Amino acid sequence: MRTLYHFPLQPQSRKLRLLLKEKHLDCDLVVERPWERREAFLRLNPACETPVLTEDSGLTLSGDYAITEYLEEAYQEPALLGRAKVERAEVRRLITWFDGKFQREVTQHLLDEKIVKRLYGRGGPDSAALRAGKANIHVHLHYISWLIDRRNWLAGEEISAADLTAAAHLSCLDYLGDVPWEDHPVAKEWYARLKSRPSFRPLLADHWPGTTPPAHYANLDF
Amino acid sequence: MRTLYHFPLQPQSRKLRLLLKEKHLDCDLVVERPWERREAFLRLNPACETPVLTEDSGLTLSGDYAITEYLEEAYQEPALLGRAKVERAEVRRLITWFDGKFQREVTQHLLDEKIVKRLYGRGGPDSAALRAGKANIHVHLHYISWLIDRRNWLAGEEISAADLTAAAHLSCLDYLGDVPWEDHPVAKEWYARLKSRPSFRPLLADHWPGTTPPAHYANLDF
Known part of the structure; x- marks a missing residue:
């Protein structure tokens, strides 16, 4: 298997x-x-x-x-990296955005500080890093909203690995209660669409020992 | 153009x-x-x-x-990401090794501390980071040697983007005089092969204001 x-x-x-x-x-x-x-x-x-x-x-x-x-x-169907060259360039650009820029500016400052550091025995969270992560996330939620004001999904009309990458980061931060959804209604509507897909369900059932996600984490109507 | x-x-x-x-x-x-x-x-x-x-x-x-x-x-020829699935998996694994693990454990601690931080106005190098980078690089040069003892190039018999990625990192560190080649003769022989390729020549002519590479940097017989 x-x-x-x-x-x-x-x-x-x-x-x-x-x-x-x-x-x-x-x-x-x-x-x-x-x-x-x-x-x-x-x-x-x-x-x-x-x-x-x-x-x-x-x-x-x-x-x-x-x-x-x-x-x-x-496994080519459904295509999740786009079809035409220009679509593929856009999907991969946004994957780099979230796995690169978002990872360094937000995920690392919140998820790594709160969870990963402890698991690797590298001490507790640094408060300056947490503050930076909480400030930086707004820039990225603005960018998601800006894209979704212009397109159906992040990279174009079809759902792609760009949406899955962004949602994967945000779902980890949402598990920690660190996503200010109320300030970003357009990004929230996009995330709600992803959250209601069958592919998302197993993530919402995740539970990591010693941590409890906020009540809205698994709620489709959050 | x-x-x-x-x-x-x-x-x-x-x-x-x-x-x-x-x-x-x-x-x-x-x-x-x-x-x-x-x-x-x-x-x-x-x-x-x-x-x-x-x-x-x-x-x-x-x-x-x-x-x-x-x-x-x-532009499919020459192929630089491998041809069969197993080759492509290996090339991309090693790209992730160098752009992920090596970047975090070595490049960030040396290149970012010595050069990038200053350019972004984030102060001078942190001595603990420099020490970590100088210690960690040996592990990676050992790994390159281990691979080259078994294969012609890092990912297999043909040169690939894995070699170019690893050499790109090492060439930046070599520009700073931070690669202990003498301790790793097999890795050095592999790098000498890359360095003598026409594609490498422009890199050896690079010069960044305010920095001077060591004499061996552009020397093919280093």
Whole structure:
């Protein structure tokens, strides 16, 4: 059986869980705690990082970049990276926006400070970082709203891996209660559309030991 | 004319300069200083990050991920992302290794501390970060040597974007005199092979104001 080794509160893992479901691909999920450096996992990916996907053929893929591109090449429908060159450029630009810029300016300051640092034994959250993350997220929610005022989905008329990437980050932060939805109604409406898709349901049932998401996290009418 | 907007001491920009040359694609180069937030550049890429590639067709591509995948789709020979699925998985795994793990563990601690922070007005280098970068680089040079003991190039028998990505990072650090080549003869031999390729020559002529690379930087017999 196809297997995804993932960490539930990692945006890059969540993106792939969404992507697999949107492509109607069955997959076993194995929760991996990379900080434990499990030997069998290190043999799959010497970088010791989630996500990792193994196929029945024996093919092992490490990292969300390799897995996303592979899934699109191997299972073309529905297309989630766009079709024409200009669409593909736009989807990948926005993936870089969220996995690069948003990750550095928001996710790292909130998710890594509150959850990841502790798991890796690197101490508690830094209050200056938390403040920066809480300030920066508004810029990105504005940008999502700006795009959604002009398009049906982030990268164009069709849903794409750009939406899944952005939603994967935001869903982790929403789990922490750190998304100021009320200030950004257009972004909220876009997220509500994603949240109501069947692919999103498993994420809303996630529960990580020692943490409790706010009541609205799993609520479709939030 | 095709144009690449790049920052000479950014590994992701250097990777694309190498990739364009390896694919025999002519390209104008424009040095971009993203911290100046030039308005015409912001219109090309609202993330205000290099690299950006514009094609004569009007197509604009932002970020090394979108540009790398586009170049491979549009100009298939020579293939630099591998051909069979298992090869492509391996090339992309190693791109993630160097642009992810190596970037975080080494490049950020040395290049960003010594050069980038100052350009963005974020103060001088942090000595603990420099120490961490100088310690971590050995692990990665060991890994390169381990791969090269088993393969002709990092991802297999053919040169690929994995080699170009790794060499792009190392060439920036070599410009700072921060690569302990003498401790890693196998990695050094691999880098010497890359350095002697015509695609590498323009990088060796780079000179950034206020910095002077060590004498061995541009020397093919270092």
